[in-house]
Amino acid sequence: MSAPPNTCKEVLSHISGYLDGELDATACDAIDRHCLECASCAALVNGLRETVGLCRQAATAPLPDAVRQRARESVRRLLDRQGKES
Amino acid sequence: MSSADVKAEYAGLVKAAATGDRGAMEALLVRAQEVAYRFSLLVCGHPEDAEDVMQDALIKTYQHVATITEPEAFRTWLYSTVRNACLMKRRRRVGEPSNFVSVERGIETSEGTVHVDVADPSRAIDQRLIDGWVDGRLRQALKRLPPSYRMIVVMREIEGLSTKDVAAVAGVSEANVKTRLHRARLMLRKQLEHV
Secondary structure (H helix, E strand, C coil), X not given: CCCXXXXXXXXXXXXXXXXXXXXXXXXHHHHHHHHHHCHHHHHHHHHHXXXXXXXXXXXXXXXXXXXXXXXXXXXXHHHHHHHHHC | CCHHHHHHHHHHHHHHHHCCCHHHHHHHHHHHHHHHHHHHHHHXXXXXXXXXXXXXXXXXXXXXXXXXXXXXXXXXXXXXHHHHHHHHHHHHHHCCCCCXXXXXXXXXXXXXXXXXXXXXXXXXXXXXXXXXXXXXXXXXXXXXXXXXXXXXXXXXXXXXXXXXXXXXXXXXXXXXXXXXXXXXXXXXXXXXXXX
């Protein structure tokens, strides 16, 4: 990467890479330092971190039992029907 | 579990299912329907389509497994198939007649009035299931994103696909996925502040 992000604009353009762990240590340190002095960028980073966290929580939420049950029943019906036909 | 691990797990199930392992086939088909359910609800936002999209994923996955040559590409194929099924479903709905039948009056025919059953009550149950499944604030915020951004954020953040796989499903470049994901996160954050 070129020069580490220092201004608010540069931090904003690198923020997704920062959250996804795609930036090198120098760039991450620069963003951390900037956020210590810039309350609005710090709030943005924290807000986006919470947003990503909320999405990832949804990823681990199991589907409703009724939906899983319906899916399993459809699968068994299909496989039983195919088994009889072959 | 990383995106690569999930991909490898799918590939393992596909290989076993292709050799006649019923347990692997069952697991794969259940997963295909779960993907279809989540995608219908979170990306397309139409719970009423979920059942049909799940059925489509079930049949197409069953047929596809017998002819698959690249098990590692299965996961991308599945999301592309589900995405297309959702799109087709919407197009069909757009073509449906716009004049709706009154439930109270029924349909006038030459043999008198035919009364119409009210929509399947399980739809209301489905809505309650959805409400209890994913955080309501997140669902509301997702609904307010432009559809192309919503698809990227759901596949990347919730479904855990890699940037490369999301790009393949969405038919855009990896750079475009990253740009849309960045904008979608900023929009989501803003929406979450207001819901």
